[in-house]
Amino acid sequence: MTPAGALGAGRQITPANYALEVQHTRDVEQQLSEAKATIEALLSGQIDAVVDSKTQSPVLLSKAQDALRASEERYRRIVETTNEGIATIDTEGKITFVNGRLSEMLGYPAGELLGKRSSHLEREAARANTVARVERSRQGSSEETELAFVRKDGSEVWTLLKTSPIHDTNGTFVGTLVMITDRTHHKQAEEARHLAVEAVRTSEAEFRLLAEAMPQIVWITRPDGANVYFNRRWMDYTGLTLEESLGDGWTKPFHPDDKPVAWQAWQNATATGGTYSIECRLQAADATYRWWLIRGVPVKNASGTILKWFGTCTDIDALKQGEVRLRDSEGLLRIAGRAARLGGWTVSLPDLRVTWSDEVCAIHEVPPGTEPSLAQAIAAYAPEFRETIREKFEACVRDGTPYDLELQIVTATNRRVWVRTIGNAERSASGAVTSLRGAFQDIDDRRKLQEQFRQAQKMEAVGRLAAGVAHDFNNLLSVVLCFSELAIDALKPGDPLRADIEEIRKAGNRATALTGQLLAFSRQQVLEPRVVDLNDIVGAMKPMLSRLLGEDIELTVLSPRPVGRVLVDPSQVEQVVMNFAVNARDAMPNGGMLTIETSNVTLDEAYVGKPAEVPPGRFVMLAVTDSGVGMTEATRARIFEPFFTTKEKGKGTGLGLATVFGIVQQSGGYVSVYSEPNHGTTFKVYLPRTDRVAEVSYSNAPATTLNGSETILLVEDEEQVRTVACAILRRHGYKVLETSNGGEAYLVSSDFPSAIDLLLTDVVMPRMSGRRLAEQLAPERPKMRVLFASGYTDDAIIHHGVLEAGVAFLHKPFTPQALLRKVRDVLDAAAAK
């Protein structure tokens, strides 16, 4: 029995056993006291061994304690070496244990933490949570939370907290185990990450803001070409929605012609990782196209892989249109320049670099792009102009004096060409001359035309002078010729005066011939064209020509029959042949050969050897070839000028070939000349062929008599001419009504009761012309014939020097013979009708 057995329950306390009961109570108290002492000893570690009541064998506590201590040591090491903070908190929330890591984490020595309320390690605001957490722990929940502890030095330490309740073997809650992980670094990393994310978000927001604000289209594309972003501007311009544009939708607005180029450029850019840049047309919402500059740059990662492409589209339509317009206008300018043979040049200062436009190169006959030195450019001018251009150029460089000159250059093929060169100084803002710019034009054709025009003007002036002189001169000569003839007729043969007067008459004839030539070269002569055969004229002239040429010159006439007919004034053609012959004779002072040849020629554009001055057509050609000294090019160019002569002074008038030219031209023909020094000269006259039948002129058969009895109304303002004409006509039996002007003639005609057979009138008269008078009298006297007298052409009766058909004409100056014959012809022709 154990003493404890005496404590058996259910014992009745009665007075009889009271003493026993008291004893027993004392025993129980004793036992409790022992038990308490045992427990206290146990707890204070004063117990070495216990007896296991079941096995009744002792158990040494020291061994158990050793094992326990070793186990505890292991745990302690784990607890102390772990990187986690570990603590236990009792049911009151007081700290009962902390490991080294935690005290280090919190910055307190371990001793100071024990017994502290854990909540006091937190910020005031967070304490309530901790209290609540302890309470939840009591109720058995394990938690994980993040919270900040305050270190002893006041700084914060962010931790991850894991709490779990501790129960004893009976399941009673005895405290809370706390595991604490330092999250400060983690937290900092987190914050850095957060900041980075924020920064990215901000920069993306800024990018979008910027992209939206840009006047350009902004896009982002993946490396495979799929689009992932467009700013508003793209949608506004293309009219596409963002959804339609993403992926490969961006290709839709490309102009069909530009798509292949754009695709090629994209391929190149992606292959090389370089910049993508292309100009192309994009279709706008309204279906029109505009030009855009599209540029993209790759965004690469550290290893160089392209992540995406950032790009813009810039509207360059105005620029492009300007470019097109510029190109167009440059093209126009080039065409205009080519047409006008006009180019431009520049000389930069101070390096004196010369640039010539293509047209300037063309004028110089050098390849386009030639860049001559300044010395070469100046040397391109004809020697006599080099000093001029150098001076002007230097003045322009020195003080900006502009110049505008017409000079001759010598081209690469050694041709002399007239050019107009204009130079202007370009100045910098400070006024210094920085370069010269100018125009350069081939004006050779213009100069030639000018020369021809000047020549024509000279001829015109001479002609007018001649015509003016001739009018009065012819009247005077008419008087001289008529009176000298009348005087000779009046003198007996052998009279000594007769020879003197004969001289006067000869002088008069020479003067008449000279006047005629003057009028001929100035094309003011009156022609009386008839349909003739050139061979007839040339054949008739042969004896006379032989005498003219002399024995040293052999004359050959080649006149194949038939030759075409021409409409010319035969006497004028005789004049032409005569003039050629005289020139040929003078060109062959030591004798030679002269060949006159006639032939039909038909010239068309393709005819090889067709002279430039002759147009296509059917002609009869008269060629006169000599074997004389020939001519230089310079002489040849001037031979048709009046008063130009290579003969010694006094030998030639300088009118011969000018007369030829005038006659041929007036006859509707052309003259060409071919000559080389020492190889003779060939003149060719081309006269238009006519199909009309040759006529036999009645003038070839002289009238049998020069007398008549008809009534003639004579109108002549020049008194002497009137007097002599009147005298001649009356002496030969005519009745003459003598008047000095148109008005007077009209009155005389009105008063004259009988028939008037002939009106003989001067053409050029003050107030009323001869033509006008004839027209006025015609209704009253329809049967009256009209004979005009004049020294030169006048549009009153003659058009361009050629008589109207059926108009009778008396050349001034006239001889009595000529006057009488013409009057008789006109009257007889009238009678014949």
Place this chain on the structure above:
Amino acid sequence: MGKAKTSKAGLVLRLYVAGSAPNSLSAIANAKAICAEHFSSGHELEIVDLLEYPLRALADGVVVTPTLLRLSPLPVRKVIGNLSDAKQVLLALAGK
């Protein structure tokens, strides 16, 4: 005054220990020192090793060592522990 008690009734003590375990050795030393000082004559101190006589311990109602029993005078008193607190030990031994 302790002298008077011991002389009046003979003091018999029995100390149960567990071999040479630390607390047991300190308990033996402490018990001998207290007896020598306070009960120099007229006391008996028997030391019993639990490891050798576990049944004796059970018979005396001892379940842990070191335990000091006052067998006489009665009632039996027990003092548990290494007897380092001499005052507490004397108080327990003096109890009736």
